[in-house]
Amino acid sequence: MAVERTLPRPATFPPALSGATTLDSADWPSLRAQAHRMLDDMLDHLQTLDAQPVWQAPPPAARAAMAGPLPLGPTDLVDTHAIFRETILPYSSGNLHSGFMGWVQGAGTPVGMLAEMLAGGLNANCGGRDHMGIAVERQIVAWMREVFGFPACADGLFLTGTSQANFVALLIARTRACRTVRSGGVAAAPRLLAYASNAVHGCVPRALEMAGLGSDALRRIATDARGAIDVAALARQIRADRAAGFQPFLLIGTAGSVDIGAIDDLHALANVAAREAVHFHVDGALGALGMLSDAIAPLLAGIERADSIAFDFHKWGHVPYDAGFLLVRDGAWQHDTFAAEASYLTRAQTGLAAGARWPCDLGPDLSRGFRALKTWFTLKTYGLKALGAAIDANCQLARTLAARIEDHPDLVLRAPVALNIVCFGFARRGVEDGDRNRRIVERLHAAGRIAPSITLLDGVPAIRAAFVNHRTTTRDVDALIEGVLAFGHADRA
Numbered sequence: 001m002a003v004e005r006t007l008p009r010p011a012t013f014p015p016a017l018s019g020a021t022t023l024d025s026a027d028w029p030s031l032r033a034q035a036h037r038m039l040d041d042m043l044d045h046l047q048t049l050d051a052q053p054v055w056q057a058p059p060p061a062a063r064a065a066m067a068g069p070l071p072l073g074p075t076d077l078v079d080t081h082a083i084f085r086e087t088i089l090p091y092s093s094g095n096l097h098s099g100f101m102g103w104v105q106g107a108g109t110p111v112g113m114l115a116e117m118l119a120g121g122l123n124a125n126c127g128g129r130d131h132m133g134i135a136v137e138r139q140i141v142a143w144m145r146e147v148f149g150f151p152a153c154a155d156g157l158f159l160t161g162t163s164q165a166n167f168v169a170l171l172i173a174r175t176r177a178c179r180t181v182r183s184g185g186v187a188a189a190p191r192l193l194a195y196a197s198n199a200v201h202g203c204v205p206r207a208l209e210m211a212g213l214g215s216d217a218l219r220r221i222a223t224d225a226r227g228a229i230d231v232a233a234l235a236r237q238i239r240a241d242r243a244a245g246f247q248p249f250l251l252i253g254t255a256g257s258v259d260i261g262a263i264d265d266l267h268a269l270a271n272v273a274a275r276e277a278v279h280f281h282v283d284g285a286l287g288a289l290g291m292l293s294d295a296i297a298p299l300l301a302g303i304e305r306a307d308s309i310a311f312d313f314h315k316w317g318h319v320p321y322d323a324g325f326l327l328v329r330d331g332a333w334q335h336d337t338f339a340a341e342a343s344y345l346t347r348a349q350t351g352l353a354a355g356a357r358w359p360c361d362l363g364p365d366l367s368r369g370f371r372a373l374k375t376w377f378t379l380k381t382y383g384l385k386a387l388g389a390a391i392d393a394n395c396q397l398a399r400t401l402a403a404r405i406e407d408h409p410d411l412v413l414r415a416p417v418a419l420n421i422v423c424f425g426f427a428r429r430g431v432e433d434g435d436r437n438r439r440i441v442e443r444l445h446a447a448g449r450i451a452p453s454i455t456l457l458d459g460v461p462a463i464r465a466a467f468v469n470h471r472t473t474t475r476d477v478d479a480l481i482e483g484v485l486a487f488g489h490a491d492r493a
Contacts, residue, residue: 034077039117041081045089046096046110049471053448055094062087094451098471099479102441102453104258104286104315104421107469112320115377119370126158127366128345128358137359137372143379144327147291149304155331157363158371161324162285163203165310168326168363170194170207170250172308173279175337177249182337186212193241194250195219197229197264199257201283226416227262229254231272238276250279255300255309256287259455259464261421263287266302273307284311287419292316292388296395296419307333313375315468316391323371326363334362394420394467401465401477410485414457420467423457426488434461440487450480 025031045052065087095105124133141156159165174181178189192213196204198220205215219241221234238248251273253264266282273280282288282303288311290296291303303309306329313323328334339361348354360366379387398420405411405424412432414423425432426440437454438461444450455464465480 049097054097054099054451058091098476099450101465102451104466104468106315106318108320109318111381112374112378115374116320119373124370126368126370127360129352130354133370136376140372153330156327159324160322162310162312165324165326166203167207169281169308170211172333172337173250190247192249193217193246196252197221197223199223201258227260229264231268248278253282255282255284256419260415261419263299270302270305280307282306282309284309289316292384293391295392319375319378323375390470397467398422414462422465423462425462436491437461437463443487444483450483
């Protein structure tokens with residue numbers, strides 16, 4: 001928890017406006033003192049994570065504090081911060097903690113937090129115009145072109161996350177297949193179909209719904225024993241759909257499935273996409289940044305042949321939420337999909353309105369935050385090799401857990417371990433009970449030391465441990481196994 005400090009209370013902020021309209025402070029030294037207290041609190045919080053529970057349920061009083069009346073008048077900043085310390089800070093989602101391993105969420109870093117503060121101070125709108133926020137985003141695009149082996153014409157864009165990036169990629173693929181859809185709508189489009197494995201993330205069918213094509217336009221292809229798409233079944237389905245009068249337009253490969261971390265054969269999918277003349281997109285939310293690891297990158301062979309890649313810096317990049325990203329092989333495809341003339345966005349040769357191509361020409365948003373700054377700070381400060389080493393460590397922890405599970409008579413491994421996700425169950429005397437797995441996970445959460453999650457494999461609940469946190473060590477693996485065994489043996493239901 002944050003350390004209680006005994007510094008004197010600063011003067012009230014905000015002061016009574018007395019007819020003034022500015023929201024800046026009339027007492028900058030007092031505001032500065034309070035700002036330092038707030039920063040110190042967060043640094044204390046990060047420094048003492050191990051002494052805190054990974055998660056604890058917010059008590060009724062904390063929830064009640066978020067149900068107060070409309071704040072028509074001012075509140076002293078000191079008092080507002082006190083409410084934060086008491087009712088918000090102790091009851092977060094837990095993904096910063098080393099024991100958080102249920103969902104694929106990054107752990108953030110102190111550097112990223114500080115960069116977020118700087119970005120907030122700049123309050124830059126990165127939808128366009130000529131300022132350094134745009135240049136920083138262009139730098140990230142250039143770095144990602146190099147990481148993924150994309151050509152010089154490739155472009156990219158920050159978005160909220162891979163769910164949004166997958167949606168934008170789908171719109172680009174739709175426009176490539178039918179340019180008239182921008183003016184005539186989906187009624188002007190042919191009977192378009194997309195393809196992905198049956199392990200595809202739930203955001204993909206939702207993206208088809210939002211694009212007006214409907215979730216039935218997604219052909220879900222069976223997976224093999226590793227959880228990767230069956231390429232032969234994919235080819236048969238495409239042939240059958242063409243014969244039935246449909247137009248395949250999008251093939252989505254998965255670089256780390258959400259349930260078990262499986263990676264599709266991306267080279268094989270690239271071959272299918274080239275033969276069928278469809279847009280080849282890779283959903284790399286979980287695993288694409290494995291390219292930063294010398295050990296993991298070979299598993300992603302073929303990703304450099306994709307037409308677009310969606311991934312999250314806020315996962316294995318450990319940038320604070322949110323920082324999703326879309327990399328596109330040819331920036332002209334983005335421009336063709338989203339650029340639109342508007343008199344109030346007229347460009348100039350010089351001045352603030354300079355620049356022929358703005359980010360708002362490449363995606364759906366005009367108002368865009370400065371996500372690139374915290375990403376730039378993270379990559380620049382830590383370096384890609386350090387991030388890759390953290391990825392390696394996560395995958396090694398997954399292998400360690402899998403080996404421990406296979407060696408224990410009361411535990412059963414439920415799926416192959418491709419990257420950093422381990423799905424398993426408690427099996428007393430070799431008999432697994434999915435409902436017991438659910439109860440074990442709930443009790444682990446309540447105990448506050450470890451937080452795995454539950455997923456369904458073949459309809460049966462399994463305990464799922466996803467190693468994404470750079471703070472997680474073998475101590476946390478030990479705590480997970482000990483907790484599962486203790487609660488499993490104590491469960492008599």
